[in-house]
Amino acid sequence: MSALLEVRGVSKVFPIGGVLSGRQMRAVDDVSFSVGEAGPEIFTIIGESGSGKTTLARMILGLEHPTSGDIIFEGQPVTHPNRALRLKFMGKVQPVFQNPFEAFNPLKRVDGYLASTARQFLGLRDAASIDAAMDGALQKVGLSLAEVKGRYPHELSGGQLQRVAIARALIPNPSLLIADEPVSMVDASLRMAIVNLLRDLRDNFGVCVIYITHDLATAYYISDRLVIMQRGLIVEMGVARQILDAPQHPYSRLLKASVLSPETFGGAALAPPPDLDASSLATSASPAGALVVQADGRAVRLPSS
Amino acid sequence: MTDILSVQDLKAYYLMNYFGVRREVRAVDGVTLSIGRNEVYGIAGESSSGKTSLIKVLAAAIRPPLRIVGGSALYRFTTGDIDIARASRDELDAIRWRNLSYIMQGSMSVLNPLRKVGRIFEDFASRPLGLSGAAFRQRVAQHLERLKLNPNIMNAYPHELSGGMRQRVTIGLATVCNPEFIIADEPTTALDVVVQKDVLGLIKDLQTSMGSSIIFVTHDMAVHANIADRIGIIYAGRLVEEAPTKTLFTAPKHPYTAHLVASLPRIGDTGQRPALEGRPPNLADPPAGCRFHPRCPLVIDKCKTEVPPLETVGPGQRSACWRWRDVQPIAPQRPRVMETVK
Amino acid sequence: MFSVFRDLIRYNAEFAIGLVLVGLVVILAALSFVSPVDPTAVYRAPLDQPPSLQYLFGTNSRGQDMFWQLAFAFRNTLSFGVMVAIFSRIVAILVGLVAGYVGGWVDRVLMFINDIFVAIPIFPILILFYFVMRANSNAVLLALLMAGFGWPYDARLIRSVALGLRFREFSRQAVFAGMSPVKIMFHEHLPYVMPIIFATAMANMIWAIGLEVTLAVLGFTNLNIPTVGTTLYWANNHSSLVVGTWWWIAIPVAIVVIMFVGLFLLAVSLNEYIDPRSRLRRMGA
Numbered sequence: 003m004s005a006l007l008e009v010r011g012v013s014k015v016f017p018i019g020g021v022l023s024g025r026q027m028r029a030v031d032d033v034s035f036s037v038g039e040a041g042p043e044i045f046t047i048i049g050e051s052g053s054g055k056t057t058l059a060r061m062i063l064g065l066e067h068p069t070s071g072d073i074i075f076e077g078q079p080v081t082h083p084n085r086a087l088r089l090k091f092m093g094k095v096q097p098v099f100q101n102p103f104e105a106f107n108p109l110k111r112v113d114g115y116l117a118s119t120a121r122q123f124l125g126l127r128d129a130a131s132i133d134a135a136m137d138g139a140l141q142k143v144g145l146s147l148a149e150v151k152g153r154y155p156h157e158l159s160g161g162q163l164q165r166v167a168i169a170r171a172l173i174p175n176p177s178l179l180i181a182d183e184p185v186s187m188v189d190a191s192l193r194m195a196i197v198n199l200l201r202d203l204r205d206n207f208g209v210c211v212i213y214i215t216h217d218l219a220t221a222y223y224i225s226d227r228l229v230i231m232q233r234g235l236i237v238e239m240g241v242a243r244q245i246l247d248a249p250q251h252p253y254s255r256l257l258k259a260s261v262l263s264p265e266t267f268g269g270a271a272l273a274p275p276p277d278l279d280a281s282s283l284a285t286s287a288s289p290a291g292a293l294v295v296q297a298d299g300r301a302v303r304l305p306s307s
Numbered sequence: 308m309t310d311i312l313s314v315q316d317l318k319a320y321y322l323m324n325y326f327g328v329r330r331e332v333r334a335v336d337g338v339t340l341s342i343g344r345n346e347v348y349g350i351a352g353e354s355s356s357g358k359t360s361l362i363k364v365l366a367a368a369i370r371p372p373l374r375i376v377g378g379s380a381l382y383r384f385t386t387g388d389i390d391i392a393r394a395s396r397d398e399l400d401a402i403r404w405r406n407l408s409y410i411m412q413g414s415m416s417v418l419n420p421l422r423k424v425g426r427i428f429e430d431f432a433s434r435p436l437g438l439s440g441a442a443f444r445q446r447v448a449q450h451l452e453r454l455k456l457n458p459n460i461m462n463a464y465p466h467e468l469s470g471g472m473r474q475r476v477t478i479g480l481a482t483v484c485n486p487e488f489i490i491a492d493e494p495t496t497a498l499d500v501v502v503q504k505d506v507l508g509l510i511k512d513l514q515t516s517m518g519s520s521i522i523f524v525t526h527d528m529a530v531h532a533n534i535a536d537r538i539g540i541i542y543a544g545r546l547v548e549e550a551p552t553k554t555l556f557t558a559p560k561h562p563y564t565a566h567l568v569a570s571l572p573r574i575g576d577t578g579q580r581p582a583l584e585g586r587p588p589n590l591a592d593p594p595a596g597c598r599f600h601p602r603c604p605l606v607i608d609k610c611k612t613e614v615p616p617l618e619t620v621g622p623g624q625r626s627a628c629w630r631w632r633d634v635q636p637i638a639p640q641r642p643r644v645m646e647t648v649k
Numbered sequence: 650m651f652s653v654f655r656d657l658i659r660y661n662a663e664f665a666i667g668l669v670l671v672g673l674v675v676i677l678a679a680l681s682f683v684s685p686v687d688p689t690a691v692y693r694a695p696l697d698q699p700p701s702l703q704y705l706f707g708t709n710s711r712g713q714d715m716f717w718q719l720a721f722a723f724r725n726t727l728s729f730g731v732m733v734a735i736f737s738r739i740v741a742i743l744v745g746l747v748a749g750y751v752g753g754w755v756d757r758v759l760m761f762i763n764d765i766f767v768a769i770p771i772f773p774i775l776i777l778f779y780f781v782m783r784a785n786s787n788a789v790l791l792a793l794l795m796a797g798f799g800w801p802y803d804a805r806l807i808r809s810v811a812l813g814l815r816f817r818e819f820s821r822q823a824v825f826a827g828m829s830p831v832k833i834m835f836h837e838h839l840p841y842v843m844p845i846i847f848a849t850a851m852a853n854m855i856w857a858i859g860l861e862v863t864l865a866v867l868g869f870t871n872l873n874i875p876t877v878g879t880t881l882y883w884a885n886n887h888s889s890l891v892v893g894t895w896w897w898i899a900i901p902v903a904i905v906v907i908m909f910v911g912l913f914l915l916a917v918s919l920n921e922y923i924d925p926r927s928r929l930r931r932m933g934a
Contacts, residue, residue: 050499119825119826195583
């Protein structure tokens with residue numbers, strides 16, 4: 003089966019400083035992976051701020067053009083010359099954004115976006131079928147149209163808003179959902195509902211999800227495969243649990259060592275890990291090493307010798 | 308040892324009247340707690356639980372429409388006692404930054420982007436410290452080195468520093484006068500995991516070396532586990548449980564706490580984690596009786612009409628629940644069979 | 650709609666006062682529709698009579714009953730001001746929203762045109778208009794011309810709001826909800842722009858009326874149509890202050906002041922009401 007999404011050698015370079023300074027920032031550097039090759043999966047991109055994960059997401063959505071490389075979705079590139087093709091693409095690939103409170107216009111009711119999605123992507127015209135489509139999607143996320151109809155964003159909690167946003171993304175029956183830090187701004191007690199929902203989408207509705215996060219615990223919980231990015235480079239890629247149980251790249255190990263667990267008490271866990279030089283690792287990517295596929299199937303960027 | 312802060316039945320509401328629409332949001336509704344010297348007290352709660360309003364009151368940083376409508380918050384500093392609810396503006400000015408300081412959330416926005424870091428320190432700390440000129444700069448440089456920052460950053464603008472460095476500057480600002488009491492409002496929430504751990508270690512070090520007490524507010528329970536000595540859980544403007552850290556995590560005595568603790572995913576464990584139903588209550592129109600009752604798995608009729616008092620249920624542990632004896636830690640369900648690796 | 654008005658009147662003193670003041674002037678203007686007197690007729694009434702029960706606002710040196718004269722004058726002036734405000738708002742909204750949301754070369758071109766209109770001095774052009782049209786100049790044409798100069802400042806204001814809104818997350822979500830740019834601009838962004846529209850509409854009205862009065866006082870409009878400006882022109886022409894018919898000038902000026910103050914109060918209070926932030930507070934966010 004061919005992959006749903008293929009990212010081939012994608013780089014994004016931003017010029018910084020003035021036009022004449024010639025300095026560049028490589029936000030994304032030669033990234034390649036494929037998603038959905040063996041059926042619906044949750045593919046996680048883990049990275050800190052500055053790792054390029056959001057830029058990568060924007061390129062996959064077609065909101066930015068890569069400086070080099072291609073992004074191919076269902077055999078077609080993701081940059082579209084006209085609105086009709088773009089609408090068709092958007093019907094198959096939908097985003098979920100980080101901040102549920104900002105994702106909705108505070109002055110408008112939340113079902114506005116839902117109705118518009120139903121109208122544009124499903125071609126529905128009359129109120130009854132639009133309502134039915136909205137209700138169907140809302141049921142999938144554990145809400146119902148009755149709860150949500152006519153509500154303003156401030157009347158709903160962060161968790162509910164994020165679920166409404168996911169429902170909106172599900173209306174056109176997309177094959178790929180790109181969730182950019184969907185739970186980082188949602189309260190801890192409401193977070194698991196959304197994370198469980200993403201898992202449901204893969205298992206029961208066959209939707210591929212690209213889950214972008216910096217939270218290793220939720221990544222461990224739901225991911226199939228994952229990729230760890232640092233400063234625009236992929237440093238480790240492979241089966242999620244394999245990597246998180248035993249990370250190999252120094253940066254991956256540093257990430258895992260920095261995750262605070264609710265099972266350690268007192269300040270002992272806050273001491274820096276003895277075998278990792280934390281401050282230098284965090285600020286510099288391994289220089290120009292190559293991604294090497296290991297015996298267990300994962301790819302690790304080894305330092306150039 | 309006397310407590311450094313005693314809060315008695317503190318009430319602070321947002322009283323608003325716009326175009327005839329009168330709203331009373333009961334952000335802090337009868338909170339009673341005490342904090343000892345040299346202690347890290349964690350306050351946990353969801354957004355719109357009232358915890359931000361509570362610490363704004365404790366930091367003497369409230370403005371209308373948020374008003375204190377009852378109760379007291381008494382600080383016992385070495386320079387004298389002061390009750391926030393009744394203090395005058397001059398008295399508050401005297402303690403600010405010298406005895407009581409505030410680490411704010413979101414380092415990006417609290418530093419004036421048009422002032423160099425050294426100048427920002429002058430703006431905040433020169434008067435409370437009573438130093439100026441070279442002596443002041445030297446004191447600041449010493450302090451920055453303690454925070455593992457190069458003193459040269461005093462000549463830099465905030466946007467030239469990374470997020471972690473800026474948050475350290477914010478912490479430095481709050482601690483340069485060696486205050487006895489620090490209120491930290493989500494100081495690590497916007498930071499990366501690696502930087503967060505670093506900054507937390509720093510805060511802990513500073514606290515032990517200065518002997519100050521800290522109120523540490525965050526919704527991240529894992530952070531509380533690692534930094535707090537005691538934790539108080541706020542729900543809908545009220546304190547619903549308070550216990551020493553380890554006890555809170557291993558033997559919670561309030562259903563909300565049990566759920567909070569159980570819903571945290573951990574690396575290495577794929578057990579199904581339960582999610583809490585419903586949504587946090589609207590503070591303008593909270594449920595009658597126990598405010599958690601619409602979402603509580605242990606709810607009985609009494610909970611819907613009578614407010615459970617916050618009573619001592621164990622050594623150092625208080626809980627506001629009629630059925631605290633029935634609360635058990637929630638174990639994750641059997642781990643799902645791992646899907647075959649694709 | 651009604652409840653909105655009722656709320657405003659009951660709880661906002663500025664709105665209530667503004668409404669009363671403007672209401673008075675509007676009633677005066679509306680009375681012109683039932684006037685027994687032809688406004689362009691002269692020398693029908695006794696000259697230079699001070700205000701009395703028979704002639705509420707007195708008469709002027711041209712033998713006209715000031716009350717009915719002013720009724721027509723305010724009707725014409727008010728409708729002129731409203732026309733200019735509406736036309737220029739429409740242009741300002743279109744230019745501002747499109748420039749702000751679409752960006753790129755469209756933005757540059759529109760702002761270039763905008764700045765040209767800011768730089769062109771309006772007064773000489775209006776005088777030129779008068780000289781070309783002479784007695785054929787009518788209020789609608791003049792209003793269109795003024796509206797053509799009244800939009801640039803506000804277009805820039807609107808553009809800056811639209812620029813800010815473009816990068817907010819709900820705009821991106823709207824794109825993925827399939828909304829066309831036009832729908833996003835006018836459905837999602839317009840409510841944020843409304844306070845500016847209202848505030849600047851009143852300012853625009855005041856500006857247009859002031860300009861019209863200036864032109865008329867100097868004699869550069871069709872003097873046969875009674876407006877506030879032409880009334881002042883004739884008063885000046887007949888040296889009314891010297892002669893002693895102070896009511897000819899004082900009364901129109903007083904009514905104009907009442908009208909401006911009323912409009913200002915309305916604008917301020919409506920603005921606060923429509924402002925997204927205060928709307929959110931009222932909704933309970």
